[in-house]
Amino acid sequence: MARRSLHFVPGGQARMLEKALTLPADGLILDLEDAVPPERKAATRSIVREWLGRDFGGRERWVRMNPIATGLGRDDLAETIAGRPTGYVVPKPRHAGDVREIAQVLDGLEHRHGIPHGRTRLVLIATETPEGLLNIREVSVASPRVVTISWGIEDLGAAMGLPRVRDEHGKYLDIPRYARTMCAIAASAAGVDALDTVYTDIADLDGLRRECEDGVAMGFSGKISIHPSQIAVINEVFTPSKEAVAEARELVAAFAEHAARGAYAFRFMGQMVDAPHLTRAKKLIERAGG
Secondary structure, three states, rough: OOOOOOEEOOOOOOOHHHHHOOOOOOEEEEEEOOOOOOHHHHHHHHHHHHHOOOOOOOEEEEEEEEOOHHHHHHHHHHHHHHOOOOOEEEOOOOOOOHHHHHHHHHHHHHHHHOOOOOOOOEEEEOOHHHHHHHHHHHOOOOOOOEEEEEEOOHHHHHHHHOOOOOOOOOOOOOOHHHHHHHHHHHHHHHOEEEEEEEOOOOOOHHHHHHHHHHHHHHHOOOOEEEHHHHHHHHHHOOOHHHHHHHHHHHHHHHHHHHHHHOOOOOOEEEEOOOHHHHHHHHHHHOOOOO
16 A cells, blocks of 8 residues: 555544544554653544444545553553554654564564454654664564654654754755654665655645755655645655556656666666666556555
């Protein structure tokens, strides 16, 4: 399934949850972490579990748990797993041990609830702590449950005391740019999707579009949204155009023809192409849904 747009919804807000079920996002993230006040977290778990039983219209159903290191994460898992979510969005993993601990808890919970082993997946927001950013490679491959790596700058910026994360033109400064780059590389090395972080200026859809286009150029397969108006832009930019897919298919066919004659480098649409061009074409076709 395409994972172009995952949309955050506060876990305890019934009106927002109801609206979210009408949105064109590929998946919804029911948030138990930042969108829920500390005194409401326990009560919100049962609300999220109940909503997981609704008809999501084919959308993926994710729950953002609290960090496993806080002690709240285990209860989040135990009290929502009965809703059989697609999986959990994991904030602030510090090292591979955090991911393995979550996977171990899920092993037991799946067995207890009759859920096939390994079916519950993980999306890791792998750069929200300095330690996590330094350990992103080992974090990314810590469990076969991991299907997507994302990144975040707000918590990282707060942890490092960064006064700002963008320059006067809206471009990321060095540390967030490094985190974003490492997310894309680590996800590719792990063979999982790379999901770009949120764009917080919800009124600036042109800026969102430019950032999505940059994300496509970096190898991201989608982006997290925080406002309904962002979803259409994200879906459009992260969906390969019909023209691009048609050209990629033509290139794959041309490789097959030339390979039959013993050639793997040739001229195609005015350019010399060889094996890396074939790899890129196949990835684009895969991203378009085959």
